[in-house]
């Protein structure tokens with residue numbers, strides 16, 4: 001007689017297993033880590049620069065920069081005060097994955113840092129599919145991209161949403177209410193930081209949130 005045995009559908013992909021390893025290393029070091037995702041030009045590097053300019057004297061910050069080919073963003077992070085700035089060239093891949101972050105972490109002594117910022121490749125679809133092992137993913141939307149772009153895969157999994165370039169609201173047809181209703185449908189109650197990296201408006205709330213998380217991560221381990 002054949003007996004049916006329920007199989008727990010918990011077989012992790014190779015990427016997810018390595019993401020768990022990455023997370024264990026990050027947790028052991030007491031570091032808070034974020035994965036910044038956005039379309040090209042939304043302001044990932046600008047947000048990193050503004051974050052560094054406000055926190056570089058309080059926190060030891062490492063940046064891992066994913067880019068298809070150049071080191072421009074990693075150079076900007078170094079110039080802005082990152083204690084370490086590690087470039088990962090993806091060789092054409094449109095996202096980072098856990099293997100790439102694993103390689104980057106191997107070159108960092110994580111215990112020397114308080115905050116790890118991972119800048120994913122500029123792409124609004126693929127990065128959501130690949131867990132890296134960071135504590136949370138942050139999506140940056142920007143006002144000139146329009147108010148009708150809440151791509152489901154990206155918005156559903158993120159821990160917070162930054163709406164950048166709010167200084168452009170008077171000049172472009174972006175209805176904040178309409179946009180936020182779309183976001184709410186995909187990720188109810190998601191923490192949202194409307195801000196402008198150019199004028200500095202709204203950055204205080206973002207910095208406050210980051211600092212709170214860094215303190216919590218440092219206490220837990």
Ligand code: MG
Nearest residue numbers: 044045073119
């Ligand atoms: Mg960039």
